[in-house]
Amino acid sequence: MPPTDWVLDTNVLISAALSPKGAPHALVQCVLAHGSLVFCEATFAELRSRLYRPKFDSYLSLEMREDLLHDFRASARWVEPKRIAPYSRDPSDDVFIATALAAGLGLLVSGDKDLLDARMPEGLRVLTPTEALALCA
Numbered sequence: 001m002p003p004t005d006w007v008l009d010t011n012v013l014i015s016a017a018l019s020p021k022g023a024p025h026a027l028v029q030c031v032l033a034h035g036s037l038v039f040c041e042a043t044f045a046e047l048r049s050r051l052y053r054p055k056f057d058s059y060l061s062l063e064m065r066e067d068l069l070h071d072f073r074a075s076a077r078w079v080e081p082k083r084i085a086p087y088s089r090d091p092s093d094d095v096f097i098a099t100a101l102a103a104g105l106g107l108l109v110s111g112d113k114d115l116l117d118a119r120m121p122e123g124l125r126v127l128t129p130t131e132a133l134a135l136c137a
Contacts, residue, residue: 002034002135002136002137003035003105003106003107003135003136004034004035004036005035005036005037005038005077005103005105006031006035006036006037006038006105006107006108006109006132006136007037007038007039007043007096007099007100007103007105007107007108007109008027008028008031008037008108008109008110009093009096009108009109009110009111009112009115010043010046010047010050011110011111011112012024012027012028012109012110012111012129013028013037013047013072014047014050014051014056015111015129016028017051017060017064017065017068018056018059018060022129023128023129023130023132023133024111024129026133027109027129027132027133027136030133030136030137031136032075034136035136036075036076036077037072037075037076037077038076038077038078038079038099038100038103038105039072039073039076039077039078039079039099040078040079040080040081040095040098040099040102041078041080042081042095042099043095043096043099044072044073044076046092046095047069047072048069051065051068051069052065077103079099079102079103080102081095081098081099081101081102082098082102083098084097084098085097085098085121087118087119087120087121088114088115088117088118089114089117089118090112090114090115093110093112093114093115093118096108096110096115097115097118097120097121097124100124101121101124105124106123106124106125107124107125107126107127107132107135108124108126108127109126109127109128109129109132110126110127110128111128111129116128
């Protein structure tokens with residue numbers, strides 16, 4: 001049985017918002033149709049801050065960004081990681097691992113090489129959007 005709750009790294013969510021083609025967009029659509037995105041305040045704050053970067057101005061209107069954040073916030077499952085341990089070369093990625101653990105999930109999805117190469121705690125693995133889409137479909 002495919003997972004119903006998913007932690008998707010910020011890069012996956014932004015890729016999905018920028019292009020209706022490709023695995024990230026299809027994965028987000030599948031997750032929203034059959035389950036929930038999982039966030040903690042820190043992962044959502046990262047998404048919000050990155051989504052409002054000026055480099056995305058020509059791709060996403062302010063209204064589109066606000067709608068996306070509103071919809072994700074309203075439909076998400078929220079968790080509060082108890083402890084964020086060092087796993088990744090990039091310490092800012094560890095919150096995604098902690099969020100997946102707090103949600104009791106066995107996987108998280110990322111295209112970030114630091115997360116894909118990170119030493120995962122037992123019972124947790126990182127999938128690319130393409131790998132995750134195969135599980136969701």
